Amino acid sequence: MRWLETDTANCSVQRTLDVIGEKWTLLVLREAFNGVRRFDDMRRHVGMSEPILADRLRKLVAAGILRPVPYRQAGHRTRNEYRLTDKGLDLFPVLVALLQWGDRYCADEDGPPVVVRDRVSGRPVAAVVVPAGTAGLTARETESTPGPGARPVPADRPHRSRASASAATGTGRGPDTIDG
Numbered sequence: 001m002r003w004l005e006t007d008t009a010n011c012s013v014q015r016t017l018d019v020i021g022e023k024w025t026l027l028v029l030r031e032a033f034n035g036v037r038r039f040d041d042m043r044r045h046v047g048m049s050e051p052i053l054a055d056r057l058r059k060l061v062a063a064g065i066l067r068p069v070p071y072r073q074a075g076h077r078t079r080n081e082y083r084l085t086d087k088g089l090d091l092f093p094v095l096v097a098l099l100q101w102g103d104r105y106c107a108d109e110d111g112p113p114v115v116v117r118d119r120v121s122g123r124p125v126a127a128v129v130v131p132a133g134t135a136g137l138t139a140r141e142t143e144s145t146p147g148p149g150a151r152p153v154p155a156d157r158p159h160r161s162r163a164s165a166s167a168a169t170g171t172g173r174g175p176d177t178i179d180g
Contacts, residue, residue, distance in 0.1 A: 019063050020091065024048055026098065028056050032066060032088065033095055034144055037081035045153075057082055065091065084139075092139040097127035111148035119143050 008014065020026060024046075031042045043053050060066040065088040068080035096116055103112040116125050119141055130136060 019059075020065070020094075022056075024052055025056050025060065026095070028053070028060060029065075029088070029091060029095060032082060032084050033092065033139060037069075037083060039079070039082075042082075060088070063087075089139050092142075093127050093136070096125060100127050108149045113147050113149040113151065114144050115147040116142050116144050 020029065027046045027048070028042060031045060036042050036045060039053065039057070042048075043050060046053070048056075057066065061068055061082070064085055066082040067085050069083055070078050071081055072078045099112075099114065099116065107113070117123060118125055118137060125137055125142055128136075
């Protein structure tokens with residue numbers, strides 16, 4: 001059977017896009033992979049409205065990609081932070097592939113704004129297709145560091161809370177802070 005003779009109703013690409021194929025959803029995942037867990041921090045860093053972020057988080061939780069974890073700061077109500085599940089962590093190669101494509105075709109002249117590196121060797125990672133059964137790096141074995149095209153957060157953007165400062169510095173405190 002040739003490709004044009006196959007039914008695409010059960011296409012895995014289509015089904016995946018139904019879950020994560022929208023811009024804001026992918027940006028929420030980018031934040032989660034970089035250790036940003038809290039609603040307000042995501043909203044400020046990405047610049048999306050509260051209703052859109054709430055909707056995307058709800059959908060990612062319903063899909064089993066993120067899980068809410070309650071936390072409470074003194075004097076405040078209980079809130080949730082959002083952590084990647086194992087199912088969410090399995091999306092790491094997808095995000096790296098998007099980053100790699102963007103670095104090649106969309107980056108500024110200065111270079112990529114973020115470089116994902118192997119935590120052990122420090123070498124940049126790449127999304128590649130390998131034979132089944134071949135082990136690749138996981139999100140926890142890598143770190144994101146500012147690249148040559150990195151820019152500081154604009155002064156007119158509201159500051160993040162101190163709780164998110166380590167995630168915002170680009171010091172590699174991202175996926176290793178995710179507990180499945």
